[in-house]
Amino acid sequence: MISQTRAGTPRRARRVALGLAALALVLAAGGALSFRHFLARTRSDPGFTYRDRATFEKLLRRARDAQGRGDGATAVAVYRFIVAVGAHGDSTLEPYVAAARAELERLTPGSPGTPANPPR
Numbered sequence: 001m002i003s004q005t006r007a008g009t010p011r012r013a014r015r016v017a018l019g020l021a022a023l024a025l026v027l028a029a030g031g032a033l034s035f036r037h038f039l040a041r042t043r044s045d046p047g048f049t050y051r052d053r054a055t056f057e058k059l060l061r062r063a064r065d066a067q068g069r070g071d072g073a074t075a076v077a078v079y080r081f082i083v084a085v086g087a088h089g090d091s092t093l094e095p096y097v098a099a100a101r102a103e104l105e106r107l108t109p110g111s112p113g114t115p116a117n118p119p120r
Contacts, residue, residue, distance in 0.1 A: 047085035056082060056096040063103065072107055079104045 041048060063078035079100040086097035 050085050053092060056093055060096060060099060076107055
């Protein structure tokens with residue numbers, strides 16, 4: 001019985017190794033396809049990685065802090081960013097976009113409208 005067990009061990013180990021290698025290849029291919037999809041989405045919509053509530057809250061806080069320090073240019077830039085990125089977002093981001101638009105109107109009175117992408 002001992003000789004049969006020893007003879008079967010290398011064969012079984014080889015099958016397990018081949019199965020694990022195949023699984024690793026499938027997972028690597030799936031990861032590559034997922035990453036490729038992510039890159040395509042990022043190229044077509046560069047703002048989608050920033051489109052969540054936590055990021056918008058931090059940006060609004062940063063803009064308000066800049067206003068408090070008297071740095072109106074930074075505040076306007078951040079508010080414009082929120083408006084541009086939030087324009088393609090869902091309805092949960094609308095309060096942030098509305099607040100940014102209101103602050104832009106207050107900070108830049110007389111401007112015919114705030115461009116979605118300010119010139120650089």
